[in-house]
Amino acid sequence: MNSDNDKKLGPPLWLLAELTYDCPLHCPYCSNPTDLGDFSDELTTEQWCKVLTEARAMGAVQLGFSGGEPLLRKDLDQLVKHGRDLGFYTNLITSGIGLTEKRIAKLKQAGLDHIQISFQGADPEINDAIAGRGKAFEQKFKMAKSVKAQGYPMVLNFVLSKQNIDQIEAVMELSCQLKADYVELATAQYYGWAYTNRDHLLPSQEQLVEAERQVNQFRDRQQGKGPQFIFVTPDYYETRPKACMNGWASTFLTIAPDGSALPCHSAKMLPLKFPNVKDKSVNDIWLQDFSFNRFRGDSWMPQPCQSCDEKEKDFGGCRCQAFMMTGDMDKTDPVCSKSPDHHLITKAIAQALNPQGKIVQRVNQRKIVEADIARIKL
Amino acid sequence: MSNQTDIPHFNPMFRLQWEQAQDCYVLLFPEGMVKLNGAAGEIMKLVNGKNSIEKITELLLKQFPDGQGINDDVNEFLIVAAEKKWLYYEQ
Ligand code: SF4
Ligand code: SF4
Numbered sequence: 001m002n003s004d005n006d007k008k009l010g011p012p013l014w015l016l017a018e019l020t021y022d023c024p025l026h027c028p029y030c031s032n033p034t035d036l037g038d039f040s041d042e043l044t045t046e047q048w049c050k051v052l053t054e055a056r057a058m059g060a061v062q063l064g065f066s067g068g069e070p071l072l073r074k075d076l077d078q079l080v081k082h083g084r085d086l087g088f089y090t091n092l093i094t095s096g097i098g099l100t101e102k103r104i105a106k107l108k109q110a111g112l113d114h115i116q117i118s119f120q121g122a123d124p125e126i127n128d129a130i131a132g133r134g135k136a137f138e139q140k141f142k143m144a145k146s147v148k149a150q151g152y153p154m155v156l157n158f159v160l161s162k163q164n165i166d167q168i169e170a171v172m173e174l175s176c177q178l179k180a181d182y183v184e185l186a187t188a189q190y191y192g193w194a195y196t197n198r199d200h201l202l203p204s205q206e207q208l209v210e211a212e213r214q215v216n217q218f219r220d221r222q223q224g225k226g227p228q229f230i231f232v233t234p235d236y237y238e239t240r241p242k243a244c245m246n247g248w249a250s251t252f253l254t255i256a257p258d259g260s261a262l263p264c265h266s267a268k269m270l271p272l273k274f275p276n277v278k279d280k281s282v283n284d285i286w287l288q289d290f291s292f293n294r295f296r297g298d299s300w301m302p303q304p305c306q307s308c309d310e311k312e313k314d315f316g317g318c319r320c321q322a323f324m325m326t327g328d329m330d331k332t333d334p335v336c337s338k339s340p341d342h343h344l345i346t347k348a349i350a351q352a353l354n355p356q357g358k359i360v361q362r363v364n365q366r367k368i369v370e371a372d373i374a375r376i377k378l
Numbered sequence: 379m380s381n382q383t384d385i386p387h388f389n390p391m392f393r394l395q396w397e398q399a400q401d402c403y404v405l406l407f408p409e410g411m412v413k414l415n416g417a418a419g420e421i422m423k424l425v426n427g428k429n430s431i432e433k434i435t436e437l438l439l440k441q442f443p444d445g446q447g448i449n450d451d452v453n454e455f456l457i458v459a460a461e462k463k464w465l466y467y468e469q
Contacts, residue, residue, distance in 0.1 A: 013411070014409075059397070059398070059399025062406070064409070089393060089407075091409055113406070113408075114407075116408065151390070181391060
């Protein structure tokens with residue numbers, strides 16, 4: 001164990017329950033693993049209930065149900081009720097596909113606190129092309145209205161890419177119309193399918209600067225009213241990495257559909273053996289497992305991080321990003337301008353200006369299809 | 379400064395809850411949590427759409443008899459809380 005682990009380790013405040021990788025949509029920015037496995041090893045209702053109980057006993061307080069599409073789990077209401085009875089604040093993170101007015105009401109009865117709906121664009125044409133499903137926009141729009149009508153706090157999540165970032169003004173108008181409380185305007189993070197498609201998705205610096213200008217202008221006009229907009233830029237254009245997950249295994253605990261426990265939802269790609277809640281308690285996993293301790297503290301850090309005075313701020317960046325780009329999960333995140341691998345980021349940005357090959361759309365079986373959005377005129 | 383007869387309403391977008399692991403009251407909202415210090419927690423508990431500011435101060439003084447100057451604390455906190463939209467006033 002690292003010496004600096006003696007600093008008091010808090011509980012996993014945030015528990016993300018990825019109920020299933022299955023999803024009716026095919027977003028090319030999806031951060032789910034590109035190798036989805038099959039769905040037969042998903043946790044049972046009882047196993048999920050046990051995980052929630054154990055995590056809550058440790059002090060976990062925010063509970064997110066996500067996926068894939070969590071609405072595909074028939075026992076969602078039951079899990080929401082169990083989580084809420086334990087005192088969790090319960091969040092449903094959904095594409096909106098599979099919601100009905102009745103289901104929204106039933107979830108409320110079960111104790112659901114908040115619903116987050118993701119959008120792929122501000123109008124049906126762009127949205128449905130990116131989502132890879134007709135009528136998706138219409139469905140999301142209707143359900144967002146119903147979520148607010150039924151008294152929930154609502155977050156809308158717009159995943160921005162080259163294809164839709166120029167719509168940002170319309171996106172903000174739509175958010176006001178739908179009476180969202182918070183709106184994440186988030187450029188895709190490049191994991192999973194999004195990494196495969198990065199050259200096609202990563203907006204240019206000019207697009208980002210312009211989008212940010214429009215967001216600021218819009219905020220000024222709001223005068224404290226309407227939704228709160230949160231603009232998340234891709235870290236590729238930064239000179240310092242994100243403080244990934246608030247520090248490895250410090251706050252967040254993700255449980256994958258098959259019960260794997262992960263310090264972040266993309267960590268499965270790392271050459272580490274992660275524990276499974278089928279074999280171990282959440283307590284043992286959080287406090288003792290090798291993989292969770294692996295990047296806690298700073299004794300694992302390479303140079304330049306080891307002697308850097310910013311290491312308390314960003315913890316050396318994202319382990320998954322370091323691994324994806326350099327093949328070595330122990331390295332400094334290449335986003336950092338002090339990293340000897342920073343040229344990989346510069347190269348990726350240049351490559352995205354002129355993407356080669358075709359965009360691939362997430363599939364839920366094992367075949368890969370070419371996406372419609374490749375055909376959208378930019 | 380607010381009018382002492384104004385009645386603050388708790389914003390239902392938030393949930394107030396005692397957290398054993400944090401040893402304090404917390405406000406929960408979509409994907410977030412704020413920890414409240416002792417006094418803030420006690421004040422928020424009394425924000426229910428019925429108690430006026432005056433009444434809240436009075437109730438707190440009963441609870442903490444040597445809480446001199448509590449009036450200013452209450453007023454100061456309620457202003458911050460309104461800014462953060464934890465509570466609102468009917469117009
Ligand atoms: S990003 Fe799209 S495809 Fe991936 S889980 Fe979410 S809605 Fe489904
Ligand atoms: S060198 Fe490491 S610790 Fe320093 S700023 Fe860069 S990533 Fe962060």
